[in-house]
Structures are given as structure tokens and as C-alpha cells.
Amino acid sequence: MTIHPIKGGSLTSVPGFQASGVPCGLKPNGDPDLALVYSPHPCAAAALFTTNTFKAAPVLYDREIISTEPGSIRAVVTNSGCANACTGEGGLADTRATAAHAAERLGVAPEQVLVMSTGVIGVRLPMTKIKSGIDDAVAGLADDAASGHAASWAIMTTDTVPKTLAVTVEHEGRRYHIAGMAKGAGMIHPNMATMLSTVVTDAPLSPELARTALRAAVDASFNRVSVDGDTSTNDTILLLANGQAGGDAIEGSDHPAYAAVAEGIATVCLELAKALVRDGEGATKFVEIVVQGARSVDEARRVGQSVAGSLLVKTAIYGQDANWGRIVCAVGYSGVDVDPEAVSVWLGDLELFRRGTPLGLDEERAAALLAEDEVSIRIDLGAGLAEATVWTCDLSHGYVDINAHYRT
Amino acid sequence: MTIHPIKGGSLTSVPGFQASGVPCGLKPNGDPDLALVYSPHPCAAAALFTTNTFKAAPVLYDREIISTEPGSIRAVVTNSGCANACTGEGGLADTRATAAHAAERLGVAPEQVLVMSTGVIGVRLPMTKIKSGIDDAVAGLADDAASGHAASWAIMTTDTVPKTLAVTVEHEGRRYHIAGMAKGAGMIHPNMATMLSTVVTDAPLSPELARTALRAAVDASFNRVSVDGDTSTNDTILLLANGQAGGDAIEGSDHPAYAAVAEGIATVCLELAKALVRDGEGATKFVEIVVQGARSVDEARRVGQSVAGSLLVKTAIYGQDANWGRIVCAVGYSGVDVDPEAVSVWLGDLELFRRGTPLGLDEERAAALLAEDEVSIRIDLGAGLAEATVWTCDLSHGYVDINAHYRT
Numbered sequence: 110m111t112i113h114p115i116k117g118g119s120l121t122s123v124p125g126f127q128a129s130g131v132p133c134g135l136k137p138n139g140d141p142d143l144a145l146v147y148s149p150h151p152c153a154a155a156a157l158f159t160t161n162t163f164k165a166a167p168v169l170y171d172r173e174i175i176s177t178e179p180g181s182i183r184a185v186v187t188n189s190g191c192a193n194a195c196t197g198e199g200g201l202a203d204t205r206a207t208a209a210h211a212a213e214r215l216g217v218a219p220e221q222v223l224v225m226s227t228g229v230i231g232v233r234l235p236m237t238k239i240k241s242g243i244d245d246a247v248a249g250l251a252d253d254a255a256s257g258h259a260a261s262w263a264i265m266t267t268d269t270v271p272k273t274l275a276v277t278v279e280h281e282g283r284r285y286h287i288a289g290m291a292k293g294a295g296m297i298h299p300n301m302a303t304m305l306s307t308v309v310t311d312a313p314l315s316p317e318l319a320r321t322a323l324r325a326a327v328d329a330s331f332n333r334v335s336v337d338g339d340t341s342t343n344d345t346i347l348l349l350a351n352g353q354a355g356g357d358a359i360e361g362s363d364h365p366a367y368a369a370v371a372e373g374i375a376t377v378c379l380e381l382a383k384a385l386v387r388d389g390e391g392a393t394k395f396v397e398i399v400v401q402g403a404r405s406v407d408e409a410r411r412v413g414q415s416v417a418g419s420l421l422v423k424t425a426i427y428g429q430d431a432n433w434g435r436i437v438c439a440v441g442y443s444g445v446d447v448d449p450e451a452v453s454v455w456l457g458d459l460e461l462f463r464r465g466t467p468l469g470l471d472e473e474r475a476a477a478l479l480a481e482d483e484v485s486i487r488i489d490l491g492a493g494l495a496e497a498t499v500w501t502c503d504l505s506h507g508y509v510d511i512n513a514h515y516r517t
Numbered sequence: 518m519t520i521h522p523i524k525g526g527s528l529t530s531v532p533g534f535q536a537s538g539v540p541c542g543l544k545p546n547g548d549p550d551l552a553l554v555y556s557p558h559p560c561a562a563a564a565l566f567t568t569n570t571f572k573a574a575p576v577l578y579d580r581e582i583i584s585t586e587p588g589s590i591r592a593v594v595t596n597s598g599c600a601n602a603c604t605g606e607g608g609l610a611d612t613r614a615t616a617a618h619a620a621e622r623l624g625v626a627p628e629q630v631l632v633m634s635t636g637v638i639g640v641r642l643p644m645t646k647i648k649s650g651i652d653d654a655v656a657g658l659a660d661d662a663a664s665g666h667a668a669s670w671a672i673m674t675t676d677t678v679p680k681t682l683a684v685t686v687e688h689e690g691r692r693y694h695i696a697g698m699a700k701g702a703g704m705i706h707p708n709m710a711t712m713l714s715t716v717v718t719d720a721p722l723s724p725e726l727a728r729t730a731l732r733a734a735v736d737a738s739f740n741r742v743s744v745d746g747d748t749s750t751n752d753t754i755l756l757l758a759n760g761q762a763g764g765d766a767i768e769g770s771d772h773p774a775y776a777a778v779a780e781g782i783a784t785v786c787l788e789l790a791k792a793l794v795r796d797g798e799g800a801t802k803f804v805e806i807v808v809q810g811a812r813s814v815d816e817a818r819r820v821g822q823s824v825a826g827s828l829l830v831k832t833a834i835y836g837q838d839a840n841w842g843r844i845v846c847a848v849g850y851s852g853v854d855v856d857p858e859a860v861s862v863w864l865g866d867l868e869l870f871r872r873g874t875p876l877g878l879d880e881e882r883a884a885a886l887l888a889e890d891e892v893s894i895r896i897d898l899g900a901g902l903a904e905a906t907v908w909t910c911d912l913s914h915g916y917v918d919i920n921a922h923y924r925t
Contacts, residue, residue, distance in 0.1 A: 160850065162848070162854075162855045163846060163848070164857075194842065194846075195845050195874075196874075196875065197873055197874035197875070230842020230843065230845065230846060231845070232875075341846060342846050421920055424916070424920035427917065427921045428922045432637070434602065435638065437638065438571060441570040441571035446570075447570045449603075462603065465605055466603075466605035467603060467604065467639045467640075505917060506914050506918075508828075508832070508917075509832055509835065509912060509914050509916075509917060512832035512833065513832045513835045513836025514838055
């Protein structure tokens with residue numbers, strides 16, 4: 110199966126989707142902070158939400174909408190600058206008012222509008238600004254490439270670059286489009302608690318199958334990346350399918366086109382997830398951790414996440430220090446039952462540790478590998494045949510800079 | 518019960534214990550790096566070790582000795598600068614050779630000598646230096662105050678200050694002495710995987726009761742602190758009891774003096790654990806997190822550790838930013854089933870969040886509280902009567918500095 114990237118693609122690369130991104134005054138510097146995605150055709154919708162007990166108001170609202178109206182979503186309003194989390198009943202009313210205002214301006218029903226928010230926790234949404242921003246965003250809706258990119262800009266917080274892409278997949282002469290955007294650079298950790306993302310497609314997926322495809326895609330992408338181990342109150346990924354590609358409804362995973370569409374969705378999610386890590390707060394290096402020889406994929410993933418979460422591993426990579434003992438140490442406290450005498454570790458193609466014993470370290474070669482922007486670590490547990498890959502970034506002075514003064 | 522601190526106390530404040538600390542060339546700058554603790558009288562010994570699967574050679578060795586010879590320990594050799602972890606069979610042979618050499622010089626049996634190592638992982642011990650250091654350390658053994666302090670200096674790695682103290686407790690006119698030393702500033706996280714520590718007492722504890730007292734003390738101290746969430750390969754705490762205080766052997770927890778001695782041990786462990794956090798790598802602030810209103814102590818502890826482990830909380834405290842939403846967020850992903858509408862949060866005596874709703878933030882008061890060296894966070898889960906306290910430090914530029922280039 111072939112995935113074709115659409116050069117310069119964004120949400121509006123998918124037929125039938127319009128978008129806009131505008132400033133409404135939530136960000137003090139006047140940057141765009143409100144994005145609108147709109148489909149004139151009702152969409153099948155699926156969503157996954159943060160596992161944090163403190164779910165932000167828009168998470169509670171969207172969860173309710175998706176569970177009752179998964180077949181007729183038409184718009185998503187996303188604001189940055191304010192998370193509307195830990196804001197009590199008033200915050201939930203603000204989210205409902207956001208949806209209602211957008212619905213009125215778009216001429217759709219309130220329950221056809223989803224809402225996402227990201228930014229500072231514990232602060233109420235300034236509703237006057239939000240409503241005025243929605244007015245501008247509705248006026249600015251368009252399906253050109255620039256509008257899709259404008260939306261991906263407007264959802265950024267500490268992100269330094271917008272993250273968006275689009276691809277096509279084909280099945281028996283029919284072409285399906287899939288596009289996504291995501292934001293998130295901190296509070297990024299598995300359990301889908303990672304970020305905000307909207308993925309759209311013109312494939313005629315049913316809500317049930319949209320959910321199946323989304324869950325599989327997220328398990329292999331957003332749930333395999335970690336920046337700082339924090340799991341946010343707001344993280345949400347939405348998949349909207351407007352069916353404009355035509356053809357039979359894709360209602361069962363045995364539908365001949367399902368595999369192609371699902372792979373397209375998985376590809377978009379994986380590229381977005383990697384883009385989040387590349388843009389991790391303060392990140393100077395992108396780190397891929399491949400764990401092989403595990404008894405199960407879950408064990409491989411847990412070992413990988415233990416290494417990806419180690420501050421000592423992350424600071425060593427930042428310092429370009431081949432302190433591989435920290436990698437072995439993080440394998441050892443992963444909670445997975447590992448035989449120390451069976452474990453081997455590589456940095457790139459340089460073997461460092463073979464079945465429990467250190468090899469002489471080629472410092473020059475290790476230094477060259479660690480000087481690259483992308484660092485690859487491979488761990489063989491010597492226990493089975495399963496493997497998993499996780500992605501993380503280094504921990505730098507920049508991370509501390511960004512997070513010591515985020516709110517102020 | 519009264520705990521009396523011994524001013525300027527150290528291991529040698531306990532009758533019958535001698536100590537020394539010498540340089541043997543493991544640290545490039547010539548600082549002391551080998552400590553010896555010696556008791557002419559055989560000691561009852563108990564120990565707790567790291568939960569990391571990759572246990573360093575001295576951990577494997579000590580575990581074997583303690584399980585077979587818990588009643589006749591007479592010496593502990595500790596080196597800094599090299600962890601002797603992930604060093605295979607050769608590393609274990611080095612540990613045995615270390616014990617054998619010290620035993621020969623002290624005129625005791627090899628199985629009466631315990632060994633601890635701390636420093637870089639994956640590097641073999643330079644045995645010529647170690648043996649020469651042991652010779653010097655044996656020659657330097659003394660029971661004056663300076664010798665106890667010299668030992669506590671010699672076990673430091675990235676520590677900026679030595680950690681040692683001594684106390685006495687009394688029961689029915691008999692005075693018991695308890696003293697401890699510890700090192701550790703990074704790779705510090707609960708599960709006893711925190712550091713190296715040696716605690717000594719002249720109480721006539723049996724090995725079994727020494728273990729009971731040590732486990733209780735560690736659960737309430739070292740297992741409640743976190744610096745960076747990493748769990749090292751080497752962490753060990755030893756308790757040696759030489760019985761020189763006299764009196765009946767303390768063999769059951771119903772012995773009338775047991776409670777006093779156990780409280781003394783717990784106090785020494787708690788003060789050492791707090792000292793580790795105060796000296797956490799790069800720490801500029803000491804943070805106490807009290808979790809109340811939990812259904813169980815374990816749930817309170819888990820919530821506290823989730824907050825203590827949050828990089829976002831720790832960087833906000835470093836930046837003196839009252840970003841309390843990050844505290845609530847970390848409560849929410851602790852894994853403990855919490856009712857968001859029942860949770861309240863205080864910074865010092867300033868209530869920030871009451872039963873799920875933010876209170877207006879007094880920025881000036883919050884800034885004043887965060888400008889202090891010691892920051893107190895209190896969380897009420899509103900679910901029960903249990904509580905627990907954990908301690909951590911902030912995450913600063915200094916942490917990144919120290920760990921980006923530790924090995925080189």
C-alpha cells in the first residue's frame with residue numbers, strides 16, 4: 110500500500126473541509142489563537158481524551174457530544190492561550206457558550222460543534238474575546254492551503270513550528286484524503302494525554318470504525334512519545350470523516366478500503382507525533398528508542414518509555430555524553446522483568462553493552478553519533494521476539510527556561 | 518520520647534565505631550573517595566537495596582553476605598567515583614577482592630566486610646587504587662569526630678555537602694546512640710533506590726529487629742523523597758548494631774527499649790533523606806508536599822509522589838511561578854481515583870483551589886511564599902482521613918548542567 114504525501118498539505122487539502130485561524134487577544138503578543146475547522150457536510154466523529162482525572166471543560170463537553178452525536182459533527186473551535194481546565198461549572202458553561210456562539214454564526218446546531226482549549230490551567234476563558242474571535246474565524250473560513258496552515262498556527266502554545274500534513278491513499282481507483290494538525294510541546298506523555306490534534310478525512314467511515322482506526326493509530330503514535338512525563342488535563346484528538354470521497358460506507362474492518370484508510374490515518378498520526386517530539390520544549394535532539402527481543406509489544410513499549418522518561422538519559426544526550434549506563438539503569442527500573450545477563454544496547458550501529466557486559470567504548474565514534482540531531486538507541490532484551498519504538502527528545506536548559514516562567 | 522541530637526555528631530559518635538575517609542585516586546581532582554567504617558565488635562546487620570533489576574556488583578555481594586552472615590559484620594568499605602554496576606562477572610570479582618583485601622588488613626573474615634560503590638556506571642573498579650586506598654583507610658581509622666566526618670566526605674559524588682548526624686535516645690536510664698551518613702544528589706526516587714547510607718547504633722538489636730526497624734524507617738523517609746525519578750543500580754542502606762550500649766538484647770518489638778531505638782533510627786533516616794533533597798542536583802528550593810484527606814496512606818503517598826515528580830511543578834517552583842494548575846494536573850494523573858470536585862490545594866497557608874474551583878490568586882502573597890528557600894504545598898483530597906508527606910526539590914538550570922556532562 111502506498112501513502113502519498115501532499116506537498117504543503119494541511120486540513121484544507123481534504124475535499125469538503127474549510128479552516129481559518131485568527132487572533133482574538135488570548136495571546137498577549139497578538140498571535141493567532143483561535144482556529145476553526147468546518148465541514149458543510151455532517152461528519153462521523155471519533156475522539157480520544159486525556160486520562161487525567163482533572164478533565165478540562167472542553168474535554169467533558171466533547172466527550173458528551175461524541176457519545177451522543179457521533180454522526181453529525183460539522184465544526185471544531187480550538188483556542189490556545191487558555192486551557193479552561195480546573196475552572197468548575199463556570200468553565201463548562203463557557204465551553205457550551207463557545208459552541209453555541211459558533212453554531213449560531215455557522216447556522217448549525219450547537220451539538221454539531223466541538224471545542225478544544227489549550228494553555229494555562231485554572232483561568233476562565235475571556236468570552237468576549239472568544240466570541241469576537243469566532244465571528245472573525247467564521248468570516249475567514251476558506252478551503253485554500255493558506256487557511257489550513259493558519260488554523261495550525263492558531264493552536265500553538267509553546268510550539269515553535271506548526272505541525273500539519275496531508276496524505277492520500279488509494280484503493281481500487283478511489284482516492285481518500287487524510288490530513289491532520291497537532292499542537293503540543295510540553296506536558297507530553299503517553300496515555301493519549303499529549304496534545305490537541307484534529308485529523309480529517311473524506312473517507313466514508315462510520316463513527317464506530319472511525320474510533321477503531323483512531324485508537325489503533327494513537328496507540329502506535331501519540332502513545333509512544335514523551336517529552337516530560339506530564340499528562341495534561343486537556344489532551345484530545347479528534348477524527349472527522351465527511352464521506353466526500355464517495356463509495357460504500359466503510360462500516361466494518363472487513364471493508365476492502367478500510368486497511369488503506371486506516372494506514373493513512375496511522376501515518377498522519379505518527380508524523381504528527383514525531384513532529385511534537387522534534388518540537389519538544391527546549392529540545393535540541395530527536396531520540397528514537399527501539400526495544401527488541403521483548404516477550405510482548407507492551408513490555409517492549411514499557412522499557413522504551415522508561416528510558417525515554419529518564420531525566421538522566423535525556424540530559425546525557427543533551428550533553429552529548431555517551432553515558433550508556435543510564436540507559437541500562439532505566440531498563441532496570443522499568444518494572445519489566447528483565448534478565449540483566451541477556452540485555453544488549455546500541456547507540457546507532459555502535460554496540461555498547463552485550464548481554465550484561467560493557468564493551469570497550471569507542472569514544473570518538475560515540476561522540477560523532479551524539480553530535481547528530483537525531484539519536485538512535487537500540488535495546489535488545491534477549492527474551493523474545495516482540496519489539497516497539499518510542500520517541501523522545503533531550504532535556505536542555507531551554508526546557509527549564511520555558512517552564513520556569515510559562516504563566517507569567 | 519525525646520530524641521537528643523549530638524552537636525557535630527557523625528558515625529564515630531556511637532561508642533565502638535571507628536571511621537576514616539581517604540583519597541585513593543578515583544576522583545580526578547584528588548578528593549577523598551574511599552570511606553571505611555569499622556567495629557571491633559561484630560554487629561547485627563540489616564540492609565535494603567535498590568529495586569533496579571540491574572543491581573551493581575556490591576549490591577549482589579552485600580545481599581548475599583547479609584542473608585548468610587547478618588550477625589557478625591565488622592566493616593563497610595565505600596568508594597565513590599565508580600559504581601561498579603553493569604560490569605559483569607569481573608565486577609563481582611572486584612567487589613569480593615575489595616572485601617578480602619580490607620578483611621586481611623583489618624584481621625577479620627572476608628564475610629565480615631560489606632562493600633558499597635557509587636559513581637559512573639559501566640566502568641570497572643581500578644583495583645590497585647582501591648587496595649592502596651584501603652591500606653590508607655585502615656591506617657587512618659579512629660573514633661574521633663573528624664574521622665566520622667571524613668568518611669561522610671569520602672562517599673560524596675555530585676553532593677555539595679556531606680550528610681551525617683547522630684542522636685541519642687534514652688530508655689529507663691540507658692542511653693542508646695544512633696548515627697548515620699548518606700550520599701546522593703541525583704538518581705533519587707522512592708523504592709529505596711535512592712542513595713548509599715550507613716546507619717550505626719550501639720543498641721543491642723538482633724538482625725531481625727534491625728531489619729524491622731530499618732524497613733519502617735526507610736518507608737517513612739528515603740522512600741518519600743524524589744529528586745529526578747531515576748532509580749539507581751547501587752542504592753543501599755545498611756544498619757549496623759554493635760550492642761555496646763549494653764542491656765538485654767532487643768530481639769522482639771515488644772522489648773521496652775525497642776520503640777525508642779526505632780524512633781531514633783527513623784529520625785536519623787528522615788533527617789538524612791531531607792538532607793539529600795536539600796542537596797538535590799541543582800536544587801534551589803526544598804519542597805514539602807503534604808497530602809491529606811486520602812482514603813489510605815498509600816494513596817496519599819502516591820498523589821504526593823506524582824506532584825513531586827512533575828517536571829512542570831518543579832520548574833514552576835524554580836521560576837517562582839504560582840502555576841498551581843500544574844499541581845492539580847499532577848494530582849489528576851497520579852493513578853489514584855480522585856474526585857476533582859473534592860480537591861483543595863494550598864501554597865503555604867494560601868488556599869489556591871477549593872473543592873474543584875480556583876480561588877482568586879493573591880499574586881503578591883504567592884510570590885512572597887515562592888521566594889522562600891522552603892516551599893510547602895498542601896493537598897486535601899477530601900476523600901478520607903489518611904495523610905502522607907513527601908519531599909522534593911525544584912528543577913533548575915543547575916540540574917541540566919550537572920547531568921549533561923557528569924561522566925566527562
